[in-house]
Amino acid sequence: MVQSGVPERVARGIYIRPKLNDYTGKTARANLITVMEVVAMSRGETIQVHGAETARRLGISTQMSGIS
Structure with missing residues (x-):
């Protein structure tokens, strides 16, 4: 398959x-983040999100992190 x-x-x-x-x-x-969250949940692990990413997800900030 x-x-x-x-x-x-x-x-x-x-x-x-x-x-x-x-x-x-x-x-x-x-979505890659969704896949990571499902894998972490199935393994009993916790993913911690950076404060800037949390602000972006909540709509408080529109800035994107600089990914090289």
């Missing part, structure tokens, strides 16, 4: 099922 492209392997033991985008007709992958 993985060789056919559905599901797509993200890492060892972690798979996602890409969805078809209604507008472009191409497959769209899941």
Whole structure:
């Protein structure tokens, strides 16, 4: 099944099922943060978010972090 492209392997033991985008007709992958949160929850781990990211998610700040 993985060789056919559905599901797509993200890492060892972690798979996602890409969805078809209604507008472009191409497959769209899941949000990376959502995948990380699901994996962490299944393993009983906690992800801590930086204060600036929390402010952005709450709509308090519109600044994006500088990713190199």
